[in-house]
Amino acid sequence: MKEYWTALASLMGAFAFLQGVLHAVFPAELRAAVARLLGRLTRAFSPYCYFDVTEMDGMSTNEIYDAVQLYLSSTAAPASGARLSLSRPLNASSFTFGLAASDRVLDTFAGAAVTWEHVVAPRQGQGFSWRPLPEEKRRFTLRIRRGDRDKLLPAYLDHIIAAAADIRRRNQDRLLYTNARGGAMDARGLPWDPVPFKHPSTFDTLAMDPARKAAIMADLRDFADGSAFYERTGRAWKRGYLLYGPPGTGKSSMIAAMANFLGYDVYDLELTEVSSNAELRKLLMKTTSKSIIVIEDIDCSVDLTNRAKPNPAPKPRPSIDGTIDQDGGAGAARSITLSGLLNFTDGLWSCCGAERIFVFTTNHIEKLDPALLRSGRMDMHIFMSFCSFPALRILLKNYLGFQSDEELDRLCDKDDGAVVLRGLEEWMDAAEITPADVSEVLIKNRRSGKAEAMRELLDVLKVRAENRRRASVGGAAAAPGNEAGGGDTEEEEEKRALESPKEGKEQAGIDSCGDGQDEEAEAEAKKQL
Numbered sequence: 001m002k003e004y005w006t007a008l009a010s011l012m013g014a015f016a017f018l019q020g021v022l023h024a025v026f027p028a029e030l031r032a033a034v035a036r037l038l039g040r041l042t043r044a045f046s047p048y049c050y051f052d053v054t055e056m057d058g059m060s061t062n063e064i065y066d067a068v069q070l071y072l073s074s075t076a077a078p079a080s081g082a083r084l085s086l087s088r089p090l091n092a093s094s095f096t097f098g099l100a101a102s103d104r105v106l107d108t109f110a111g112a113a114v115t116w117e118h119v120v121a122p123r124q125g126q127g128f129s130w131r132p133l134p135e136e137k138r139r140f141t142l143r144i145r146r147g148d149r150d151k152l153l154p155a156y157l158d159h160i161i162a163a164a165a166d167i168r169r170r171n172q173d174r175l176l177y178t179n180a181r182g183g184a185m186d187a188r189g190l191p192w193d194p195v196p197f198k199h200p201s202t203f204d205t206l207a208m209d210p211a212r213k214a215a216i217m218a219d220l221r222d223f224a225d226g227s228a229f230y231e232r233t234g235r236a237w238k239r240g241y242l243l244y245g246p247p248g249t250g251k252s253s254m255i256a257a258m259a260n261f262l263g264y265d266v267y268d269l270e271l272t273e274v275s276s277n278a279e280l281r282k283l284l285m286k287t288t289s290k291s292i293i294v295i296e297d298i299d300c301s302v303d304l305t306n307r308a309k310p311n312p313a314p315k316p317r318p319s320i321d322g323t324i325d326q327d328g329g330a331g332a333a334r335s336i337t338l339s340g341l342l343n344f345t346d347g348l349w350s351c352c353g354a355e356r357i358f359v360f361t362t363n364h365i366e367k368l369d370p371a372l373l374r375s376g377r378m379d380m381h382i383f384m385s386f387c388s389f390p391a392l393r394i395l396l397k398n399y400l401g402f403q404s405d406e407e408l409d410r411l412c413d414k415d416d417g418a419v420v421l422r423g424l425e426e427w428m429d430a431a432e433i434t435p436a437d438v439s440e441v442l443i444k445n446r447r448s449g450k451a452e453a454m455r456e457l458l459d460v461l462k463v464r465a466e467n468r469r470r471a472s473v474g475g476a477a478a479a480p481g482n483e484a485g486g487g488d489t490e491e492e493e494e495k496r497a498l499e500s501p502k503e504g505k506e507q508a509g510i511d512s513c514g515d516g517q518d519e520e521a522e523a524e525a526k527k528q529l
């Protein structure tokens, strides 16, 4: 045994001696050159090419490294069995998975397979730096076949950056911007005030006819995925939706559902706070892409029936420097016009920035100028109607806690359940009740049990249907057509009272009963669909 150790020690000594001789004979430069040459030779005969994406680009962080990390965490990882690191960035609402050190992952793009390796090595000789550098050097190495190089680059990298931006946006919470400060700018020169947007409305909670809901979701999905389509057809990448219908039918809820579905921020544009077309344009230019720009109750905001006519000047208000703008004479010329609004949605300015959705809402589509309604400007007109029976089923499930349609039907098999459900179906249309009013009844009665809450709702429907029948008979005898007009005025007043101050807005639909509908408007609306 002793001989063995002696032999090993002398062998190691010989190696050390040889190494010393090599070091002494060949200077470091020569050795490095040989290593480089060998590396080049290997690469020249390798069927692959390699690209390093380092974490640090000089002194600054490399954005592509972050993008690759996010991208790999979402796409290639789960199936590959790779080891993942788990993190949750500050202010983000969800977790992200990253590739752990020295792990590999496979990915495919445009039919070509690629390999990513995450290489982590300790940083040697920190040296002097104004900014502390990470203790480890990290990089992703992309390996692709030589033949695929032209096909993959730079398209694959563009794809990764776009996908990472998308993941980042989805992980972050939405923002709701308002222009309640009028034209005044904040310290960073922005006219919009952001607040976190946590509206719980989604397409799952939205009560409307399932087929129409699916059509709207498909349209939104096509829009969001339509970059190539819009480029090919030479159209600006934007889309307009006009949501119209009685109060409390879910127009605002639909906007929130759209934002949550697409992961877009929302700009709530208060037109009455905008003093001129130029200011409107400035507001538009300060919106980001992937956003929904909303003008609620467009018929109430400004007089939009005459393209050329300016609106009355807005009331004097403090300007940026704190002085009061008393510009009475020139005020009229400075106020916004219909053509200003049309330019906002459709003119050349509307194309600065991409992937933007405009949503206008109104209770009175008949009050809008046809110019605002023509296709291309408002691409989709969506009538938010009274609660239909299929929409009611969604509300019953959500508010009373039915897990599925089957559970709802099962409950209705018991006792008089089937009779109640059939009754609801029968009386629904005659009662002309909004989803907001249905939800109110369900909220009030939800503690009495599912069956009882449904019975209560049926009673409410019957009473409303009977009232409507009586009103229409009485109204027709007294003064035909008067009912609708009178109802409208009351309804408008009630709505305005509820919507001021602005925070009460969501409440408006719940509180307003919305009984006095303009029959003509509704007939017109139904025609449009």
Ligand SMILES: Nc1ncnc2c1ncn2[C@@H]1O[C@H](COP(=O)(O)OP(=O)(O)OP(=O)(O)O)[C@@H](O)[C@H]1O
Residues within 6 Å of the ligand: 205, 206, 207, 208, 245, 246, 247, 248, 249, 250, 251, 252, 253, 254, 363, 384, 434, 435, 436, 437, 439, 495, 505, 506, 507, 508, 509, 510, 512
């Ligand atoms: N289609 C719907 N699906 C689910 N909930 C709805 C629907 N419509 C209304 N609601 C409920 O009623 C409330 C008010 O609805 P919402 O504000 O969306 O109505 P609106 O059509 O925008 O009314 P308004 O014309 O007064 O602005 C919502 O918070 C929601 O709880």
Ligand SMILES: [Mg+2]
Residues within 6 Å of the ligand: 251, 252, 253, 296, 361, 509
């Ligand atoms: Mg609304």
